[in-house]
Amino acid sequence: MRYAILLLDAPYTSQAVHSALRFTRALLAKGHVVDGVFFYHDGVHNAARLAAPPQDEPHLVDAWAELAREHAVPLQVCIAAALRRGLLDEQEAARHGKQGCSVEPPFELTGLGQLVDLGLRCDRLITFGP
Amino acid sequence: MLLHTLNRSPLSPVLDQALAGMGPEDRLLLIEDGVLGALPAQQARYASVAGRVYALHEDLASRGLLGLCDPTVRVVDIEGFVALTEECERTVSWY
Numbered sequence: 085m086r087y088a089i090l091l092l093d094a095p096y097t098s099q100a101v102h103s104a105l106r107f108t109r110a111l112l113a114k115g116h117v118v119d120g121v122f123f124y125h126d127g128v129h130n131a132a133r134l135a136a137p138p139q140d141e142p143h144l145v146d147a148w149a150e151l152a153r154e155h156a157v158p159l160q161v162c163i164a165a166a167l168r169r170g171l172l173d174e175q176e177a178a179r180h181g182k183q184g185c186s187v188e189p190p191f192e193l194t195g196l197g198q199l200v201d202l203g204l205r206c207d208r209l210i211t212f213g214p
Numbered sequence: 215m216l217l218h219t220l221n222r223s224p225l226s227p228v229l230d231q232a233l234a235g236m237g238p239e240d241r242l243l244l245i246e247d248g249v250l251g252a253l254p255a256q257q258a259r260y261a262s263v264a265g266r267v268y269a270l271h272e273d274l275a276s277r278g279l280l281g282l283c284d285p286t287v288r289v290v291d292i293e294g295f296v297a298l299t300e301e302c303e304r305t306v307s308w309y
Binding site: 085087092098099100103106107110111114116208209210211212213214 | 221245246247272273292293295296299300304305307308309
């Protein structure tokens with residue numbers, strides 16, 4: 085089956101990110117296709133390139149990036165939610181006159197239309213809230 | 215048949231919203247702090263959906279509640295969670 089994940093909370097805040105990661109890994113292990121993980125509301129903080137948690141704690145940002153690399157899972161970040169929280173890729177940083185960027189691939193800034201598309205295209209859309 | 219997930223404890227008003235939103239065949243999966251609702255002392259709160267309540271093994275284990283669930287609550291692991299989403303037409307998340 086084709087699945088999409090919607091994640092609405094930031095890392096190191098609630099259990100939502102851990103639940104979403106565990107569920108997504110279980111989907112892939114079972115042979116399902118994950119067409120995208122969409123990060124919305126405070127979930128956009130999962131794309132923070134500069135996250136530097138203590139070494140003895142799970143690195144949740146890297147965990148998503150690893151899933152994307154190993155299983156070609158698209159990581160889509162709502163651009164409107166991201167910009168107002170200071171999460172900008174190179175292009176947006178240049179456009180807004182900011183030095184440095186805080187989002188890098190495999191995370192991609194994208195529009196809310198992508199979430200609608202995932203909902204229409206996938207057999208299942210599973211939401212993990214705060 | 216829909217799957218409803220709930221990550222809030224039985225004390226939360228979100229439980230009432232979830233129960234009100236459930237159809238006669240729908241299933242309720244308790245995750246995160248929601249697994250507190252799997253304890254025998256809480257079962258009166260879940261009477262309207264008795265026999266259709268599931269609780270996530272991993273979240274029970276992390277809270278030291280494995281083996282303490284009411285016998286009517288079915289314990290599923292993360293693979294069981296995936297299976298429930300396969301069986302149910304859609305999944306509604308309450309939080």
